[in-house]
Amino acid sequence: MGTGWQEWPLIWFTVLGQCVVGGFIVMGLARMAGHYDAGQHLRLHRWMSVLWLLMGLAFLASVLHLGTPLRALNSLNRLGSSGLSNEIASGSLFFAAGGLYWLLTVTGRMPRALGKAWLGLAMALGLVFVYAMTRVYRIDTVPTWNNGYTALNFFLTVLIGGPLLGALLLRAAGIEIRRRRMLVTLSIAALLVSMGAAVMQAAGLAAIQSSVQQSAALVPWYGELMALRLALVVLGLGCWVWPMLRRVNSGVAGLALGFALVVAGELVARGVFYGLHMTVGMAVAG
Numbered sequence: 022m023g024t025g026w027q028e029w030p031l032i033w034f035t036v037l038g039q040c041v042v043g044g045f046i047v048m049g050l051a052r053m054a055g056h057y058d059a060g061q062h063l064r065l066h067r068w069m070s071v072l073w074l075l076m077g078l079a080f081l082a083s084v085l086h087l088g089t090p091l092r093a094l095n096s097l098n099r100l101g102s103s104g105l106s107n108e109i110a111s112g113s114l115f116f117a118a119g120g121l122y123w124l125l126t127v128t129g130r131m132p133r134a135l136g137k138a139w140l141g142l143a144m145a146l147g148l149v150f151v152y153a154m155t156r157v158y159r160i161d162t163v164p165t166w167n168n169g170y171t172a173l174n175f176f177l178t179v180l181i182g183g184p185l186l187g188a189l190l191l192r193a194a195g196i197e198i199r200r201r202r203m204l205v206t207l208s209i210a211a212l213l214v215s216m217g218a219a220v221m222q223a224a225g226l227a228a229i230q231s232s233v234q235q236s237a238a239l240v241p242w243y244g245e246l247m248a249l250r251l252a253l254v255v256l257g258l259g260c261w262v263w264p265m266l267r268r269v270n271s272g273v274a275g276l277a278l279g280f281a282l283v284v285a286g287e288l289v290a291r292g293v294f295y296g297l298h299m300t301v302g303m304a305v306a307g
Contacts, residue, residue, distance in 0.1 A: 028295040030082040035154055036182070036287045037079035038112065039175060040280075041072050042147035043183010044190065045119055047204065048072070049144045051191055053137055055199075064194040066126045071190055073120050080116065083109075104157040111146065111153040118143040151175055164229050165236050165297040170222045174294065177218075180211035181254060182283050185261055189276040205262055212254055215290075219247050226297075240296040250289040257282030 026032070048069055057065065122139050125131040131139070155172035184204040191198050198204070223243055229236040240246065260279030264271040 026292050026295075028292075030085045032288055032291045032295060034079045034083040035175065036178060036284060036291050037075050037082070038154070039151055039178040040182035040186050040284065040287075041076045041079065042115070042151055043179040043181075044186030045069075045072050045147055045183075046144050046179075047184055047187025048190060049140050051187070051196065051198070052140060055196070057196070061194070061196060063127070065191070065196055066123060068190045068194040069123050070127075072186075073116070073123060076116050076119075080112070104153070104159070108150075108153040108157050111150040115143065115146040115150040118146050151179055162301050163298060164301065165226070165239070165299050166294075168222075170218055171294075173218055174215060174290070177211045177215045178287050178291075181208050181215065181258075182280070182287055184208045185258065185276065185280050185283055188261065188271070189273065189280050192271060192276055193273050201265065205258070205265065208258055209262075212251075212258065216247075216251060219290075223247075229299075236297060236299055239299055240293055243293060246289055246293050250286040250293075253282050253286030253289065257284075257286065 048065065052065060118139070122131065122136075122143050126136065152172075155175050158166040158171045160167055184207055188198055188201060188204060226236045226239075226243075257279040260275045260282070261271055264275065
């Protein structure tokens with residue numbers, strides 16, 4: 022019982038990985054739709070390096086979960102049949118494709134004809150990576166994870182944290198975000214959907230129990246933790262929304278604070294997710 026923080030490497034890996042995918046898609050779409058001079062083009066891609074730093078930290082956390090880095094290659098032993106192997110493989114492909122795109126672009130070696138196509142492929146691989154994450158937790162013997170809420174919440178993290186991360190890096194690069202209101206609306210809508218899903222999931226937990234355990238008792242502070250998550254994410258998005266309401270540009274420092282608060286909120290929610298782990302035992306009712 023508890024907050025699930027004992028799984029902190031996986032908490033950080035999933036949250037950071039999903040935010041990076043969302044941020045990369047936002048920056049990628051800005052790159053594909055915008056017409057930038059040489060200086061703006063270079064600054065945009067230089068700031069994209071932050072995404073790969075965060076992705077590197079996420080993978081480092083995932084390696085720590087294995088107990089020893091020497092076991093990392095063993096996670097690929099059942100590629101195609103194991104959710105874990107597919108997750109690591111798809112994440113590595115996304116990391117490699119996106120990182121190589123960034124490297125070739127900042128060094129001026131990316132062929133013009135391939136740039137946008139390569140970027141689009143890397144963005145698609147990011148979504149495949151998030152989908153592969155969701156499949157890891159579709160386990161028949163873990164009824165609290167083996168449901169649609171898992172995939173929904175993972176993709177909602179992409180939509181809540183990703184746009185803010187992308188906006189932060191574009192702002193740091195001095196790039197005007199043409200459709201920032203749409204991005205803000207997307208993040209707010211995703212937050213509302215996620216809170217609705219949290220309420221529905223809480224109501225459904227009472228119906229899941231084994232002969233030795235009740236799922237509703239796994240995280241006794243479920244309501245309080247989800248309220249904390251809501252407060253953190255609202256404050257984080259508020260750092261983005263408030264300057265817009267005042268009709269001024271969001272500052273880099275404010276957006277950075279907002280992203281940190283959103284990540285903190287998503288870490289709380291992901292901790293609750295891991296805290297809800299239970300096996301069927303002898304029987305499952307509900």
